[in-house]
Amino acid sequence: MGEQNAPAGQGPMTATPATRVLGGVAVLATVVALLLGLVVSPKDVVQGDAVRLLYVHVPVIWIAYGSFGLTSLASALYLWRGRRRADSGRHYDRLAGAAAECGVLFTGLTLISGALWGKITWGTYWQWDARLTTTVLLFITYIGYLALRRLPADPTVRSKRSAIMALASFVNVPIVHFSVDWWRTLHQQESFGLGEPEITGEMLWSLLFSTLTMTIVAAWLMVHRYRVIRLEEMLDDEGLCAAIEARQAEAVGS
């Protein structure tokens, strides 16, 4: 349906009427979120303006966690339900990939926004506290997952191994979280003390709206990334068909 609506001379696009609406809503929501976060919300009593960065930092990590959770769920479905289907459950695999890429992006943004927030409140971009350390490991874990997804191997092998790694990571992330947390609470030297402020009133609304905005944006990103993955698969399939035809032509011709 998307292709038939495409204007002549332009290839098929990944848009559909539904996602165009979604995209429009995302842009509007972003503008409102910016207003709320930068203008409407008051300064925090303790942190001052730094709290405005939390309107980015907190939603972004929630979305990342949600994305990785989606990757794990899709991977489980792929392994347990997908492989028995006629179409081999590739849509689960595509969803896992799209969600993971989104998750990696948002985890990276978590680190950046967190570092900038830390610069203001702690005076330093980094400290080895439990949350930051765990987030870095989470980031690298899923970068590894994305690398595995590009394994030069048979697509089924690739999908299967990716799914297994996603589930192994689902087990590993809490282990990392637990050990690092235990480690840092034992070594509580200079506790910078300042956790997050108590958020109420306009600040709470700003935070919630920001989260809603991020969710819409992430949904748009994932839908389109999913579609592009499907296009990539179609391209690979056609490449395979063409190669087979060429081989057959050789055999007949000579």
Added chain:
Amino acid sequence: MLGDVLLVAKKDLLIEWRSRITIGQIAPLGVLVLVVFAFALDANAELLERAAGGLFWIAVLFGGVLVVQRSFDVESEDGNDDALRLSGIEPPAIFLGKALALVVQLASLELVLGAGLLVFFNTSVESWPLALVAALGGTLAFSVCGTLYGALASGVRVRDTLLPLLLIPVVAPVLLAATRAFEAAFGLSTDAGWNWTGLLFAIAAIFAAVGSVAFGPLLEDG
């Protein structure tokens, strides 16, 4: 099942014994790593003594990745992986057998590294039981994780760069816990070394389970 596990482990260890890769190449490499650490830390005796636990496990990590790679190289050579699949041995047994072989190989590496610590870094061990049990726990945990991720990255040319990238985030808690346990065993900290050791065995158990289940699908079509 236990018989099969031992069978697979014996196969891997026999190959290792005949080629002597771990003893002949990886152990010396481990010693080299310890020496290079001395260069990095400017041979500061106090610093080296304090950091000995962590440096030990980093050296184990370097060598361990190589041992894991070797473990799966022998499978992809000469159609060995097909032979393994056709052998009728249950995938969990194959997984545990390979992990067991890894444990033995890593243990021999750690013996050499341990000697290195005592000599190069002037390590003194206050609690030998803690040190040895922690080393066992860390080795078990590393081996099961290494076998699982070694299989995930096996059989492709990018394996050599992919395996460390995938494995290290997973064994990071193992390194963390093992180092804390060693520091307690060396009398360098008042941490609850036995608690950290418990965590090592817990991680080993969890990934032994995950790997056993995952090896079925992994071995199916390659």
Added chain:
Amino acid sequence: MNNAGSIIAGYGITIAAIGFYAAWIVMRGRAIGEQLGIGRSDDGSSAGEGEKGSTWT
């Protein structure tokens, strides 16, 4: 960099990164779509036809 700078940087990097990613996705979709479109008319095989007419799932 003062506080205001950090905040602007935080928001700016976030929006820029997401924007670039979104643009990359769309452009990649178009590029592959063109490739598939060209491929379809060249070999004229019916291999791809049925799929192209389907709605995005």
